[in-house]
Amino acid sequence: MKxxxxxxxxxxxxxxxxxVVLEIETDIALDKIVLxxxxxxxxxxxxxxxxxxxxxxxxxxxxxxxxxxxxxxxxIYRIKRHRYAWPEExxxxxxxxxxxxxxxxRVEKGKPFPARPxxxxxVQNRSxxxxxxxxxxxxxxxxxxxxxxxxxxxxxxxEFYSExxxxxxxxxxxxxxxxxxxxxx
Amino acid sequence: MSIDRSGIATSLLLAFVIxxxxxxxSAPSAAGGHAPHQLFATDMILWARVSPDGKWLALTxxxxxxxxxxxxxxxxxxxxxxxxxxxxxxxxxxVDDDTFLARFGEQTVLSDVGVTNSGEIExxxxxxxxxxxxxxxxxxxxxxxxxxxxxxxxxxxHRITVxxxxxxxxxxxxxxxxxxxxxxxxxxxxATWLTTPSGAPFAAHCWNDEQWLTYHAAEPGxxxxxxxxxxPADEQGWLKPMGPGEQPGNLIVTAxxxxxxxxxxxxxxxxxxxxxxxxxxxxxxxxxxxxxPVTYEVLSAQWNDGSMRRFTYLxxxxxxxxxxxxxDDPPVDQIVVEASSAGRKRFVxxxxxxxxxxxxxxxxxxxxxxxxxxxxxxxxxxxxxxPMTTFQVESTDGLQIEALLTVPLEVPQxxxxxxxxxxxxxxxxxxxxxxxxxxxxxxxxxxxxxxANYRGSSGYGEDFQKAGRKQWARGIEDDLDAAFxxxxxxxxxxxxxxxxxxxxxxxxxxxxxxxxxxxRFQCVVSIxxxxxxxxxxxxxxxxxSASNAKQIxxxxxxxPVEDYDHLVEISPVYNVEALEAPVLVVYGTWDIxxxxxxxxxxxxxxDLHGKEYEEMIVHREGHSFSRNGWIRTxxxxxxxxxxxxxxxxxxxxxGP
Numbered sequence: 001m002k003x004x005x006x007x008x009x010x011x012x013x014x015x016x017x018x019x020v021v022l023e024i025e026t027d028i029a030l031d032k033i034v035l036x037x038x039x040x041x042x043x044x045x046x047x048x049x050x051x052x053x054x055x056x057x058x059x060x061x062x063x064x065x066x067x068x069x070x071x072x073x074x075x076i077y078r079i080k081r082h083r084y085a086w087p088e089e090x091x092x093x094x095x096x097x098x099x100x101x102x103x104x105x106r107v108e109k110g111k112p113f114p115a116r117p118x119x120x121x122x123v124q125n126r127s128x129x130x131x132x133x134x135x136x137x138x139x140x141x142x143x144x145x146x147x148x149x150x151x152x153x154x155x156x157x158x159e160f161y162s163e164x165x166x167x168x169x170x171x172x173x174x175x176x177x178x179x180x181x182x183x184x185x
Numbered sequence: 186m187s188i189d190r191s192g193i194a195t196s197l198l199l200a201f202v203i204x205x206x207x208x209x210x211s212a213p214s215a216a217g218g219h220a221p222h223q224l225f226a227t228d229m230i231l232w233a234r235v236s237p238d239g240k241w242l243a244l245t246x247x248x249x250x251x252x253x254x255x256x257x258x259x260x261x262x263x264x265x266x267x268x269x270x271x272x273x274x275x276x277x278x279x280v281d282d283d284t285f286l287a288r289f290g291e292q293t294v295l296s297d298v299g300v301t302n303s304g305e306i307e308x309x310x311x312x313x314x315x316x317x318x319x320x321x322x323x324x325x326x327x328x329x330x331x332x333x334x335x336x337x338x339x340x341x342x343h344r345i346t347v348x349x350x351x352x353x354x355x356x357x358x359x360x361x362x363x364x365x366x367x368x369x370x371x372x373x374x375x376a377t378w379l380t381t382p383s384g385a386p387f388a389a390h391c392w393n394d395e396q397w398l399t400y401h402a403a404e405p406g407x408x409x410x411x412x413x414x415x416x417p418a419d420e421q422g423w424l425k426p427m428g429p430g431e432q433p434g435n436l437i438v439t440a441x442x443x444x445x446x447x448x449x450x451x452x453x454x455x456x457x458x459x460x461x462x463x464x465x466x467x468x469x470x471x472x473x474x475x476x477x478p479v480t481y482e483v484l485s486a487q488w489n490d491g492s493m494r495r496f497t498y499l500x501x502x503x504x505x506x507x508x509x510x511x512x513d514d515p516p517v518d519q520i521v522v523e524a525s526s527a528g529r530k531r532f533v534x535x536x537x538x539x540x541x542x543x544x545x546x547x548x549x550x551x552x553x554x555x556x557x558x559x560x561x562x563x564x565x566x567x568x569x570x571x572p573m574t575t576f577q578v579e580s581t582d583g584l585q586i587e588a589l590l591t592v593p594l595e596v597p598q599x600x601x602x603x604x605x606x607x608x609x610x611x612x613x614x615x616x617x618x619x620x621x622x623x624x625x626x627x628x629x630x631x632x633x634x635x636x637a638n639y640r641g642s643s644g645y646g647e648d649f650q651k652a653g654r655k656q657w658a659r660g661i662e663d664d665l666d667a668a669f670x671x672x673x674x675x676x677x678x679x680x681x682x683x684x685x686x687x688x689x690x691x692x693x694x695x696x697x698x699x700x701x702x703x704x705r706f707q708c709v710v711s712i713x714x715x716x717x718x719x720x721x722x723x724x725x726x727x728x729x730s731a732s733n734a735k736q737i738x739x740x741x742x743x744x745p746v747e748d749y750d751h752l753v754e755i756s757p758v759y760n761v762e763a764l765e766a767p768v769l770v771v772y773g774t775w776d777i778x779x780x781x782x783x784x785x786x787x788x789x790x791x792d793l794h795g796k797e798y799e800e801m802i803v804h805r806e807g808h809s810f811s812r813n814g815w816i817r818t819x820x821x822x823x824x825x826x827x828x829x830x831x832x833x834x835x836x837x838x839x840g841p
Contacts, residue, residue: 125724128785135789153723154745157786160759165793 001040003051009138012145018057019099019145023130024049026107028073028119032066033105050133052141057096060150062123065107073109073117080121090123092150099134099141101127101158102150125151127158143169217834218630219569221819224622225812229561230545231274232523233533235259237324238282239526241298242533242547245274245287246559254287256298256308259531259547262556265306268294278319281327284347286319293319295351315353317343317364323384324527331384332365333376340391341370342378369409373398379426379436381405382481388426388436399426401454403434412454418733423447427474428481435460437483439471445647446470449486449499464499466490468646475522477502484522489644491587492575492617496521504529509550533558539573539591542620569594571628573618578637580667582660584652587645588668589616589636592677593628593833600679601633602830603672605698605706607665608636609689612653612741615642626819631833632826635672639664654741657690657718658697658755665698669705682830684766686822688712689779689808696757696768696787703765708829710822712771713779713808716787717759718752719745727777761790767797769825771818773806799825 001020013019024030025048033040037060062079079090092102103123110118127149134142142165147158227249234243242257244264252274257264272290279285287294295311320331320342328347333340345365353364368384373391380386385406390399399413415422421441428437430451438452440459448465452458464471466488473487477500484506485498495518498506507517509529514520515536523545525532530550537543543561548554573591580586593601604627608616616636624634638645639661641653653661673680685706687695692714699709715721722729722738722745731737738745743752753759768791772784784800791798801821806814827833 124780125720126780126782126785128782128789131789132785132792135792151724154749155717155720155723155725157717157720157758161789161793164790168793 001038001053001055002042003049004053006138008054009052009141013054013097016057016096017054018094018096019141020051020053020055020094020150021099021101021130021134022051022053023104023126024051024107025104027109028067028071028107030065030107031068033062034064034066036061036063050130050137052099052138055094057094059091059093060102061092062090062103062105065105065121067119073119075117077119077121079105079123093148094150095148097145098148099145100148100150101130104130123151125149125153125155127155128161131158131161218823219565219626221622221626221816223565224562224626225816226562226565227812228563229543230559232276232287233535233545233558234277234279234285234524235526235531235533235547236279236282236285236298237527239528239531240282241285242558243277243279243285243287243296244545244558245277247274252289254289254294254296256296256306257558258306259549262547262558263306265308267296267308267310268312275318278322278330280322280330280347281324284328286330286350288318291315293350295347311351313350313353315350320378321380321384324382326384329384331368331378331380333378334364335374335376338374338393339370339372340374340376340389342368342380342386344368344384368406371398371400371409377426379428381429387429390425397425399424401426401436403455412457420445424452426452428476428483430460432460437463437474439474447472449474449483464497466497468649469644477525487521489615489617491644492589492615492638494617494619495519502529504550506532509548511548511553511555514546514548514555537620539618539620539624540567540570569629570620570625573624575618576671578664578668578671580640580660581663584640584649584660584664586640586642586664586668587638588672589618589638590672591624591628591634593631593633595631596633596677597631597833600675600677601631602682602684602826602833603635603669603678603680604632604826605635605637605665605669605683605685605695607639607661607685607687607691607694607698608642609687609691610641611639611657611661611690611694612641612650613643614690615644617644623815623819627823627826630823630827632830633672633678635668637665637668639668655743657693657742658701662694662698662701665694666702682707684708684710684826684830686710686712687714690715692716692779693718693757696764697755699766699768700757700760700763703763706766708769708825709764709766710769710771710825711757711784711787712810712818713773713776714757714770714783714787715779716757716783718742718756719749720783720786721779722752725780725782758786758790761787761794761796764791764794764796767799767829769799769801769822771801771803771822773803773808773810773814775805775807778808 030044064076064078066076067073094100104126106122108120147162149155149158231245240259244255246253251269251271254268255264256267270289275288277287284297291314293313293315297309299307301307317332317334320333323329332343332345343365349365369386373393376389376391379388387402387405396414396416400409401412402409413424424438424440426436426438430436436452438450439447440450447470449463449471451460453460464486469488471486471488475484477484483499485496487496498517520534520536523533523535532548535545545558546555547558571591571594573589575589578586578588608614615638627634683706685695685698692711695709696711699706770784770788772781803814
């Protein structure tokens with residue numbers, strides 16, 4: 001899986017295709033992220049990344065992330081389930097013909113100078129923050145495709161937003177646009 | 186699909202983003218109100234201790250940057266600086282009449298006191314970097330004390346002399362066994378030791394990485410055996426030794442004893458029975474217990490009587506503190522006796538109130554004199570702080586609740602604009618009659634502030650607290666409505682100019698209330714507010730990760746699956762359409778209890794519906810803002826209020 005260019009995003013979806021919206025926030029460079037059914041084999045530099053990719057619909061699960069030498073944190077890390085989390089937190093469903101936000105993968109360094117390198121790895125739900133960025137950078141996509149929360153958590157905010165947006169548009173065809181968020185005046 | 190550009194322009198005009206910065210808000214105040222930094226000043230007296238003979242006070246204080254150790258002559262108050270440090274200061278102790286020690290980080294400051302021939306204070310200072318902490322002085326042995334160590338999961342106490350401590354660093358590679366005389370040890374950490382005045386341990390309370398453990402010795406100084414253990418999640422299991430019981434071998438403990446609140450009891454560890462109830466306030470927890478440092482008698486219990494913090498004195502001594510106070514001293518249940526000399530001839534007490542952030546007084550009983558030792562926030566003008574009053578409100582279903590109202594010192598003709606401020610929680614928290622910088626800030630700028638201890642608040646009993654369950658955007662907000670309506674009828678309040686402000690649950694409540702009453706409030710402020718209740722239960726809070734989260738959510742709020750429709754019905758993000766008042770959405774980027782996505786959701790929906798809002802991002806702040814976080818926030822908060830409620834200063838708001 002690779003991030004799409006703006007041009008490729010504009011091409012939209014074919015039949016039985018889905019958009020995946022993914023955010024990665026990492027302290028260290030990552031070389032590969034593996035999910036059941038998907039591999040992200042892209043060098044990911046430290047920082048915050050916002051990806052839109054095109055995938056086949058289906059059920060996926062976060063699995064491992066890989067850090068290559070010479071990084072002090074080199075190794076393969078299992079993306080673990082939160083200790084007491086609701087079941088299947090790491091599973092997500094990608095629906096055809098939709099924009100599926102599947103979570104924000106956060107990778108943080110463990111304690112400074114640990115005897116053994118450790119990483120704090122968590123998949124977080126930042127649907128609305130990502131939505132606002134989508135609205136800023138790819139508003140046309142939100143209008144063309146319904147949004148989904150890919151996570152199997154029961155959170156249905158994006159679906160509600162999408163439905164409300166469609167209803168308001170149909171009622172008025174005069175929809176206010178999102179405004180920039182942090183960092184903008 | 187076409188987009189109406191005029192809509193974009195409107196939306197951009199309606200929405201503002203503020204990134205909180207100190208520069209915006211920390212400038213000195215203009216005429217009128219306080220500047221935020223004045224109300225969040227951090228200078229205070231930390232600890233005050235009277236020497237056993239009552240001749241001296243040792244004081245530690247801070248200016249917010251450094252910590253100071255002073256010695257003060259009890260008669261006359263002449264004061265001398267002994268030591269200053271940037272390290273955190275811990276309690277200080279008098280070892281005997283002439284020697285005291287104080288801890289600053291890892292440094293222990295030992296000081297001998299005296300008076301020169303010319304009458305000047307003389308105090309030597311010897312700084313030692315020693316592992317461990319002082320456990321207690323031994324009033325029966327001069328220059329001897331008990332010292333606690335914690336190594337490799339084992340806690341121990343040692344009898345050492347002042348010389349042992351003073352020479353600690355000279356004894357390189359000192360081993361634990363060589364540090365004084367070991368008196369006792371237990372296999373756990375964070376130990377609290379209880380010892381007799383002669384230094385014989387009779388009980389201890391400590392943590393073993395899984396449970397809290399209580400140890401007891403049948404005879405003081407004898408072997409300690411484990412008599413109780415409890416898991417932090419086991420509320421009924423709570424049993425903490427606090428001091429010696431009246432009967433030999435018994436303990437004074439705090440425990441629940443088949444009640445939902447914590448009380449103070451005498452407990453017989455041999456029979457595992459509670460011998461007597463010493464003090465268990467009706468429907469409130471005993472939060473803190475103080476003991477006479479000399480006699481080890483139970484002195485006072487701290488608890489919350491509704492919105493009032495009270496100190497109930499339980500000493501049976503002939504010299505009860507309530508009899509030792511002067512005519513001008515505060516009532517005994519509103520003071521904390523910090524320290525006293527032997528025989529209680531001289532003591533230091535601390536008191537606070539909504540208009541007093543904290544003050545220490547020295548009382549000389551024989552002379553019947555009380556003098557001020559020092560105040561917290563000493564540059565704050567107390568005369569410009571607004572008093573707080575309380576009143577009872579009958580809610581829509583007849584439930585009685587307590588409300589707190591702070592009215593500005595000067596009220597314009599027509600009344601002061603009103604800020605309603607629901608507290609967070611909601612269950613088990615409450616607003617109290619204490620100094621609150623945010624309330625005083627708003628009052629100083631002309632706004633009256635209404636708080637209400639709605640159903641579910643702590644301090645009013647178990648039934649009242651349980652009455653708040655599953656009452657989000659229902660009974661809780663009914664209570665707030667009743668408090669608002671009663672307040673609105675006052676001549677000094679102009680309720681036609683009202684805004685509702687809340688943090689955490691209070692942020693939820695603020696937006697939910699404005700949705701319930703679209704015409705009532707001219708503006709709304711949500712600070713780290715919950716906006717989407719089902720989301721909070723799934724993965725929108727660290728609280729959802731707790732082992733018992735599902736059970737607690739179901740009990741207090743509802744089930745995210747079975748009650749989904751109800752939870753959507755009460756959640757602000759799904760009901761923004763009804764909102765008419767402009768909203769200021771404030772959030773800390775590091776909050777994990779109510780993560781910032783709650784605020785982003787609210788903003789996304791406000792945006793979608795073309796509602797007026799402002800966004801304020803407070804970087805590097807979490808669920809509870811730090812002092813700096815508030816200083817960065819309050820200026821913008823006031824500007825937002827003045828924008829929507831008008832200038833609240835009496836001279837301007839009164840109009841022609």
